[in-house]
Amino acid sequence: MFSFFNLFRIIALLEGVSYLLLLFIATPIKYLANDPQYVKLLGMPHGILFIAYIAFAFMFKKGFSWSTKQFIIILLASIIPFGTFYIDRKYLKVETK
Template structure:
């Protein structure tokens, strides 16, 4: 797997994990239901999943910075995109269009 594919995969997964967490929180706090019989509405599971994927995204931002030669500004924007829901996907689309993910053959473990 190359860096571009790994970054894009993790960025989309981070956005999906946001959706899962927000859905679980909606069920718990708004509908006060327990979907699928999950206590706490699945918030602990969705929260842990989102946390793990969030950390993977931060790590992939650092790998992408090194692989693609991102500036400090681009790296900070990529990292900041992880805070609002779904912005990792937006950043990934914009970065791809601007050619910031252009080195399709950069291996994930390159130094």
């Protein structure tokens, strides 16, 4: 069933995957093989997913009554590798029960 909350979970997953690909595959290829095409290829989708993740977090903050501390953790997770996977397990999966 479609819901904006499920869309948020999918965006969180895709944002996390795109960040890992950008950090651990595209960036080393750029500097070690002098080939920036992968960074250019992954950069824009990751940026769009990052902005969507932040927007959805703001959208759901009040609806799920996240405290300020929880909300800051949810926002900071988007800039920490594997952070969005933790958020999905800790905060987003719990909300669906």
